[in-house]
Amino acid sequence: MNDRVIQVNELARVEGEGALYVRINGDDVERVEFRIFEPPRFFEALLQSRMGTEAPDITSRICGICPIAYIMGACHAVEKALGIEVTPQIHALRRMIYCGEWIQSNTLHAAMLHAPDFLGLPSAMDIAKTNPELVRKALRVKKMGNTLMEVIGGRAVHPINTKVGGFYSAPDPDAIAALIPELEACALLAREITLDFAKFEFPDDDHDYLFVSLIHPDMYPILEGNIGSSRGLDIPPEEYPQHFYEEHVERSTALQGRTADGLPYLVGPLARYANNFEQLTDNCKATARDAGLGPVVRNPYQSILVRMIEVQYALEEAARLARIYEPPDPPSVAVPVCAGEGHGCTEAPRGICYHSYQLDDDGRITFANIVPPTSQNQPQIEVDLQRTVEGNLAMTDDDLQWRCEQTIRNYDPCISCSTHFLKLTVDRV
Amino acid sequence: MFDAPLIVGVGNTYRHDDGVGPWVAKALAKQGYETRIHFGDGTGLIDLFGKKSNIVLVDATRSGAKAGTHVQFDAISQPLPADMFHYSTHRFGLAEAVETARALGVLPKTLLVHGIEGALFAAGRGLSPSVEETAADLVQHYASRPKTRKVRDTVSDVDPSQLT
Numbered sequence: 306m307n308d309r310v311i312q313v314n315e316l317a318r319v320e321g322e323g324a325l326y327v328r329i330n331g332d333d334v335e336r337v338e339f340r341i342f343e344p345p346r347f348f349e350a351l352l353q354s355r356m357g358t359e360a361p362d363i364t365s366r367i368c369g370i371c372p373i374a375y376i377m378g379a380c381h382a383v384e385k386a387l388g389i390e391v392t393p394q395i396h397a398l399r400r401m402i403y404c405g406e407w408i409q410s411n412t413l414h415a416a417m418l419h420a421p422d423f424l425g426l427p428s429a430m431d432i433a434k435t436n437p438e439l440v441r442k443a444l445r446v447k448k449m450g451n452t453l454m455e456v457i458g459g460r461a462v463h464p465i466n467t468k469v470g471g472f473y474s475a476p477d478p479d480a481i482a483a484l485i486p487e488l489e490a491c492a493l494l495a496r497e498i499t500l501d502f503a504k505f506e507f508p509d510d511d512h513d514y515l516f517v518s519l520i521h522p523d524m525y526p527i528l529e530g531n532i533g534s535s536r537g538l539d540i541p542p543e544e545y546p547q548h549f550y551e552e553h554v555e556r557s558t559a560l561q562g563r564t565a566d567g568l569p570y571l572v573g574p575l576a577r578y579a580n581n582f583e584q585l586t587d588n589c590k591a592t593a594r595d596a597g598l599g600p601v602v603r604n605p606y607q608s609i610l611v612r613m614i615e616v617q618y619a620l621e622e623a624a625r626l627a628r629i630y631e632p633p634d635p636p637s638v639a640v641p642v643c644a645g646e647g648h649g650c651t652e653a654p655r656g657i658c659y660h661s662y663q664l665d666d667d668g669r670i671t672f673a674n675i676v677p678p679t680s681q682n683q684p685q686i687e688v689d690l691q692r693t694v695e696g697n698l699a700m701t702d703d704d705l706q707w708r709c710e711q712t713i714r715n716y717d718p719c720i721s722c723s724t725h726f727l728k729l730t731v732d733r734v
Numbered sequence: 735m736f737d738a739p740l741i742v743g744v745g746n747t748y749r750h751d752d753g754v755g756p757w758v759a760k761a762l763a764k765q766g767y768e769t770r771i772h773f774g775d776g777t778g779l780i781d782l783f784g785k786k787s788n789i790v791l792v793d794a795t796r797s798g799a800k801a802g803t804h805v806q807f808d809a810i811s812q813p814l815p816a817d818m819f820h821y822s823t824h825r826f827g828l829a830e831a832v833e834t835a836r837a838l839g840v841l842p843k844t845l846l847v848h849g850i851e852g853a854l855f856a857a858g859r860g861l862s863p864s865v866e867e868t869a870a871d872l873v874q875h876y877a878s879r880p881k882t883r884k885v886r887d888t889v890s891d892v893d894p895s896q897l898t
Contacts, residue, residue: 369773369774370774370775413775413777413826417777417826418826428830429826429830429834430830430833430834430836430837433833433834433837433838434837437837437838437839440834440837440838441838444777444780444781447777448777448781451778461774461778462773462774
């Protein structure tokens with residue numbers, strides 16, 4: 306009997322509902338399918354005829370882990386459509402709250418959900434039994450991210466202080482200043498966690514990814530810059546539809562993103578890091594070097610290290626912004642009511658998140674399009690899975706299933722976002 | 735007389751029966767209990783455990799039992815069945831939070847967990863009739879107990895109805 310089927314009917318430690326099906330015939334991997342069956346949520350449709358100014362609050366409900374990504378992408382796109390620009394102080398405050406989301410989301414995934422894969426443990430609570438200090442550090446860092454979001458956004462999940470044009474109110478300078486000591490302490494903890502994780506045994510892999518991310522000449526991009534790639538692409542967000550498309554495949558309720566010439570591509574920490582390494586702080590570059598990483602990381606399993614380096618960056622950047630904080634006055638720029646079309650793209654923890662809207666004369670939405678990062682990563686996840694299965698056919702089904710799930714978790718896939726995650730079936734026939 | 739616990743309702747009020755925990759917390763807030771609504775991933779619960787010595791968690795369960803079935807666990811004396819409490823974001827939910835806190839030695843002195851079996855977890859407001867009936871019984875159970883102290887009149891950080 307040479308035929309094997311490996312099937313995971315419900316993936317663990319990912320966001321949303323998904324499954325994996327692998328069919329192997331002898332030494333041939335006939336089919337690898339990353340199936341998303343989370344029900345589609347039709348956000349673009351329910352935005353129709355709502356005011357453009359409502360888009361940030363509505364789209365933030367796409368995800369409880371990365372609401373800031375949706376708020377900011379929508380704000381940018383609607384502000385473009387309305388022809389308004391925010392002040393540097395508002396932009397800096399937006400960058401600071403976005404750092405909070407990177408800190409909490411990346412730490413939750415790296416330390417609590419992905420690290421168990423490398424330790425052969427089923428969950429973070431098992432790490433807590435064997436290495437409680439590591440979990441304590443991670444919880445403290447994650448809490449810092451939540452606190453940052455609470456102080457600026459009013460609460461850690463689905464913040465309520467953000468709006469098109471800026472903020473409803475500017476945080477008190479004393480409240481911002483009070484964050485600095487813990488931000489600085491947690492940046493050191495993030496470095497320690499990275500170096501702890503660097504001791505993991507990483508599966509061998511080296512893939513020539515097409516890395517797509519925001520790029521910026523002066524700063525590590527979070528919510529600014531053009532869309533760029535490791536192969537020379539450099540376009541403003543409004544040109545995204547000319548260079549990328551989404552398609553529906555039968556096995557997935559989420560659309561799958563490809564380049565205009567049909568190639569899969571990778572978005573997220575590995576892409577940001579490769580395309581913007583020089584913009585990291587010297588401290589973060591030192592952590593990367595001490596963790597054994599160069600300026601480009603092509604082993605997807607080492608994404609856990611890059612994710613934690615980004616946490617260190619976000620903590621250092623938030624501390625820097627807190628030190629120079631000037632409350633925006635007024636906290637929001639005036640928002641006119643008019644027709645227009647706008648595009649926005651920011652770096653969600655999992656990668657670029659693109660929004661576009663068309664507004665009528667009353668400022669109501671007549672067209673909306675949102676492309677979340679997991680939709681873009683899906684074809685690349687399947688390519689990685691194919692390579693993983695082909696390279697590990699000698700494994701038992703249980704071990705192969707573990708490796709496949711680990712491969713998927715490299716991406717921290719957010720299936721709830723992409724449907725706007727995993728059952729595994731390996732079929733050896 | 736008993737020392738009034740902090741009541742923590744875990745769940746999403748926009749996912750029908752998943753909101754049973756917040757429903758109970760909101761009702762007990764009116765009875766003078768200190769309450770919290772918890773949503774998002776479970777790590778925030780661990781912070782809470784370090785701050786209070788006597789906590790009651792109320793969450794929806796999804797075990798396959800009849801809708802409205804009530805289960806109670808003394809989390810200090812027994813581990814929680816992870817398969818029962820499916821509410822979570824990124825699969826770090828209530829059971830994981832409790833067991834991680836146990837491993838870290840930060841569980842409160844008293845931790846009771848009430849689970850109420852849900853039937854409907856789709857998007858939308860309101861509880862199924864059998865779930866609401868059990869939730870009301872649980873509220874009555876606590877409301878009828880004389881407390882040694884009334885912690886606050888309005889106890890939630892924010893209006894629970896505004897939370898998901």
